[in-house]
Amino acid sequence: MAEKHLFIGLDVGGTSVKMGLFDKGGELLGKGSVPTPPLIDADGYHAVTDGIAALLAAASESADNVNGIGLAIPCPVPADGVIRMQANIQINAPGLADALERACPAAAVKFENDANAAAMGELWAGSGKDYQSLVFVTLGTGVGGGVVVDGHVVGGVVGAGGEIGHLCMNSDEERTCGCGGKGHLEQYASATGIVASYKAECEQRGLEPVELEGPSDSRSVFAAASAGDEAAWAAIDTMCDYLGRALAIIACVVDPQAFVLGGGTSNSSNLFMERLLASYRRYAFAVSADTPIEIASLGNDAGIYGAAFVALQAAEDAA
Amino acid sequence: MAEKHLFIGLDVGGTSVKMGLFDKGGELLGKGSVPTPPLIDADGYHAVTDGIAALLAAASESADNVNGIGLAIPCPVPADGVIRMQANIQINAPGLADALERACPAAAVKFENDANAAAMGELWAGSGKDYQSLVFVTLGTGVGGGVVVDGHVVGGVVGAGGEIGHLCMNSDEERTCGCGGKGHLEQYASATGIVASYKAECEQRGLEPVELEGPSDSRSVFAAASAGDEAAWAAIDTMCDYLGRALAIIACVVDPQAFVLGGGTSNSSNLFMERLLASYRRYAFAVSADTPIEIASLGNDAGIYGAAFVALQAAEDAA
Numbered sequence: 001m002a003e004k005h006l007f008i009g010l011d012v013g014g015t016s017v018k019m020g021l022f023d024k025g026g027e028l029l030g031k032g033s034v035p036t037p038p039l040i041d042a043d044g045y046h047a048v049t050d051g052i053a054a055l056l057a058a059a060s061e062s063a064d065n066v067n068g069i070g071l072a073i074p075c076p077v078p079a080d081g082v083i084r085m086q087a088n089i090q091i092n093a094p095g096l097a098d099a100l101e102r103a104c105p106a107a108a109v110k111f112e113n114d115a116n117a118a119a120m121g122e123l124w125a126g127s128g129k130d131y132q133s134l135v136f137v138t139l140g141t142g143v144g145g146g147v148v149v150d151g152h153v154v155g156g157v158v159g160a161g162g163e164i165g166h167l168c169m170n171s172d173e174e175r176t177c178g179c180g181g182k183g184h185l186e187q188y189a190s191a192t193g194i195v196a197s198y199k200a201e202c203e204q205r206g207l208e209p210v211e212l213e214g215p216s217d218s219r220s221v222f223a224a225a226s227a228g229d230e231a232a233w234a235a236i237d238t239m240c241d242y243l244g245r246a247l248a249i250i251a252c253v254v255d256p257q258a259f260v261l262g263g264g265t266s267n268s269s270n271l272f273m274e275r276l277l278a279s280y281r282r283y284a285f286a287v288s289a290d291t292p293i294e295i296a297s298l299g300n301d302a303g304i305y306g307a308a309f310v311a312l313q314a315a316e317d318a319a
Numbered sequence: 320m321a322e323k324h325l326f327i328g329l330d331v332g333g334t335s336v337k338m339g340l341f342d343k344g345g346e347l348l349g350k351g352s353v354p355t356p357p358l359i360d361a362d363g364y365h366a367v368t369d370g371i372a373a374l375l376a377a378a379s380e381s382a383d384n385v386n387g388i389g390l391a392i393p394c395p396v397p398a399d400g401v402i403r404m405q406a407n408i409q410i411n412a413p414g415l416a417d418a419l420e421r422a423c424p425a426a427a428v429k430f431e432n433d434a435n436a437a438a439m440g441e442l443w444a445g446s447g448k449d450y451q452s453l454v455f456v457t458l459g460t461g462v463g464g465g466v467v468v469d470g471h472v473v474g475g476v477v478g479a480g481g482e483i484g485h486l487c488m489n490s491d492e493e494r495t496c497g498c499g500g501k502g503h504l505e506q507y508a509s510a511t512g513i514v515a516s517y518k519a520e521c522e523q524r525g526l527e528p529v530e531l532e533g534p535s536d537s538r539s540v541f542a543a544a545s546a547g548d549e550a551a552w553a554a555i556d557t558m559c560d561y562l563g564r565a566l567a568i569i570a571c572v573v574d575p576q577a578f579v580l581g582g583g584t585s586n587s588s589n590l591f592m593e594r595l596l597a598s599y600r601r602y603a604f605a606v607s608a609d610t611p612i613e614i615a616s617l618g619n620d621a622g623i624y625g626a627a628f629v630a631l632q633a634a635e636d637a638a
Contacts (some may be wrong), residue, residue: 048514076606133476147572154468155575157452158606166604168564180604245487252482253466253572256474285485286498287395287477 001158004065008052008104009121011072011114011303012036014088017048019055020304023311026125031159031304039091045099052103059211066104068311071096072117072303076159083111110191110314114303116153116162118296121306126298131257135250136296137243138165141216141263142178142194143186147254153310154254165190167246188242191218191265197238198224201231203317222268236272244279251288269295326634327371327423328440328627330391330433331355331408336367338374339623343631345444349378350623357409364418372454373420385423387630390415391436395478402430415432429633435472435481437615437633438465440625441579444616450576454569455615456483456562458584460535461497462512464506466573473573484509486565507561510537510584516557517543520550541587543610555591563598570607581615588614 006029011018013036022028034051038045056063074088083093097109112120119136122128128136128148136146145164147154150278154161165186166179173183174194187193195212198221202209208223210232225232247259261269269276273293281289325348330337332355340349353370357365375382376501392410394402402412431439434439438455447455447467455465464483466473473480479634485498485506492502494515506512514531517540521528528550529543544551557567588595592612600608617624 149473150471151466152469154573156570157576157610158574160571160574160604160607163574163604166571167568168602169600171560171564180605181602241490245490249486249568250572251475252479252485253569254473255477255479255482257476283487283490283500285479285482285500288479291476 004061005067005072006061006065007068007308007315008055008066008107009070009072009089009117009304009306009308010048011117011307012039012089012091013074017051018300018304020301021053021055021059021061021310022305022308025229026305026309028301028305029061030055031196032058034087039089040041040098040212041095042099045096048096049103050052052100063104064106066107068110068308068315069100069107069313070103070110070112070117070307070309070314072112072114072307074114077111077116078159079155079157081111092150096163097201104196108318112153112307112310113146113155113159113162113184116146116155116264117310118302118307119148119162119260119306120153120309121298121302121304122262122296123148123151124309125305126302127294127296128258133254134258134260135162135164135247135254135256136260136262137247138262138263139189139191140263141191142269143190146254149254152313164246164250167249169246185242185246189239189246189281191216192207194218194221194235194265197235198232201234205231207231218265219268222271225257237275240272240279241274242278245283247280247293248283248285248288251291254286255288258291259293260296261293262302266295323380325380325385326387326389326627326631327374327385328389328427328436328623328625328630329367330436330622330626331358331410332393333408335434336370337619337623338370339620339627340374340378340380341624341627345624345628347620347624348380349374351377355408357411358415359411360414361399361418364415365417368418368422371419382423383425385426387627387634388419388423388426389429389431389436389626389628389630389633391431391433391626392435396430396432396435396474397478398474398476400430402548407597421424422529425635427630427634429630431472431626431629432465432474432478433482435465435474436465436625436629437581437621438467438481438579438625439472439628440617440621440623441581441615442467442470443628445621446579446613446615447577452575453577454481454483454566454573454575455579455581456566457582458508458580459582460510462509467575468573472629481548483565483569486568488561488565499533504561504565508558508565510535513537513540513554513558513584516554517551520553526550537584538587541590544590556594559591559594559598562603563595566599566612567602567604567607570610571604574607575610578608578612579615580612581621585614
């Protein structure tokens with residue numbers, strides 16, 4: 001009987017751990033999820049390994065056939081593998097890795113930053129699957145990213161590779177980014193940034209903003225733009241101006257085959273893509289002006305795909 | 320008798336082709352140079368192969384022991400290897416490669432952009448030799464660069480990888496960069512940019528500038544600063560502000576182990592390094608604030624070292 005090679009991707013978020021079981025070719029064999037426990041003791045580790053057992057049982061697969069488990073986590077993963085910063089989760093990486101290796105004895109365990117994992121997911125099985133290099137940008141509540149060169153993600157020495165949201169685009173900005181810096185891309189191109197720009201544009205025009213469900217409800221701003229709201233279009237133009245220039249800058253650093261946009265805001269690309277492309281081309285170094293800007297295709301599954309893929313790469317590197 | 324592995328690096332400039340003969344460990348066994356001919360016909364190719372023959376003869380080595388020849392050239396080298404843009408040189412790459420392969424039958428021939436080659440030279444045998452990833456920035460008449468990740472240079476799909484000089488740093492700039500863009504790093508941080516800033520600062524202050532030997536004589540500006548010229552210090556501050564922010568941006572894309580500065584202006588680093596570091600730290604994403612900024616050590620030889628090293632890598636990849 002031929003040996004089976006299975007890979008599991010875990011996307012560890014603040015509320016749930018999403019799980020996917022994959023074969024070597026990137027086919028999704030099963031999905032599951034468990035509420036995120038504090039991942040710092042045996043109880044927490046068990047919640048995850050129980051979820052994996054259920055995932056394998058549902059697909060009639062054995063834990064012995066799992067050759068890799070990847071974890072997408074919402075914090076930087078430095079080159080030395082020691083995770084220092086944690087924002088929205090509690091995680092003891094070595095303890096969790098041990099528990100996973102006990103549950104699946106043939107599996108290599110690999111941690112990856114969540115945006116980097118999503119980039120690798122798109123490369124493996126999504127919009128990026130024809131590419132060897134791409135820059136993935138996630139436009140959500142914040143702005144994240146992943147840089148892929150020659151089929152591998154550029155994690156960086158301290159894990160800051162692909163931290164696209166924190167490109168300092170405007171040295172004159174007085175407002176502060178969530179990270180403490182000023183004038184970062186995230187302040188203009190995140191859902192929160194779009195809402196802030198919209199409110200400022202309304203105030204400047206003496207207009208009442210449309211009703212917003214919270215500080216990152218960019219969807220309502222896009223809806224307002226669709227309905228002809230001039231302040232909403234101004235906010236979208238600000239986003240496109242900064243994001244287009246940021247992509248032009250990134251092209252002068254790593255010159256990818258394509259940019260791939262994900263995150264909730266990318267669902268409104270029909271409204272902004274033309275403006276974004278015009279902005280990108282205005283700022284791009286001439287030879288890079290035709291680099292395509294595409295939309296991600298895996299949605300919320302990008303993390304589990306990419307986590308499984310980096311585990312597959314780690315298993316191949318170890319072999 | 321043990322097989323010898325030799326590598327030749329050619330640095331093709333507008334006036335001369337510099338040549339270096341190296342062993343596999345990066346030891347320089349001999350140097351030479353020939354005036355740059357038009358590299359488009361048999362006469363031009365012979366001028367180079369004759370130079371190589373003389374280099375080998377002087378080191379008492381045989382052409383049969385040469386396993387790779389690398390060429391650093393002053394134009395983008397796209398991933399497909401087809402060189403489309405040529406600025407200061409005339410070169411028929413396939414014809415030259417054929418002639419080199421006939422002269423050294425065991426050699427793989429590899430073309431590389433000159434700034435990328437210099438980055439690889441510093442990685443192999445210069446300031447970067449303890450690193451696997453670095454970003455090299457050459458501060459000369461223009462500003463160039465090379466991005467190294469996991470021991471390999473990031474050339475990019477159209478050869479724009481590491482085109483640091485063309486990061487669009489200032490969308491409000493009205494003056495035009497040599498490439499046709501506006502607000503590029505090169506306009507503030509090149510020797511030409513420093514001189515332009517200095518003249519503008521003098522004019523604003525109603526001061527007479529010091530005597531300058533041409534539009535890129537930044538050395539005289541640094542000398543003026545040393546002598547207490549306030550306008551010269553303002554120009555240096557402008558350079559440090561833009562360059563520091565550019566490095567901070569680059570750290571959010573590829574997060575290297577170090578930045579390495581080369582080119583003529585790097586010789587004045589004793590005057591500007593403290594200001595540059597302060598600027599970098601002001602703009603850097605918090606986790607990247609301690610990434611070191613170092614000075615290149617190979618000077619004008621970086622190109623021949625790096626060209627030989629990329630040829631060595633190509634020979635290893637082919638083996």
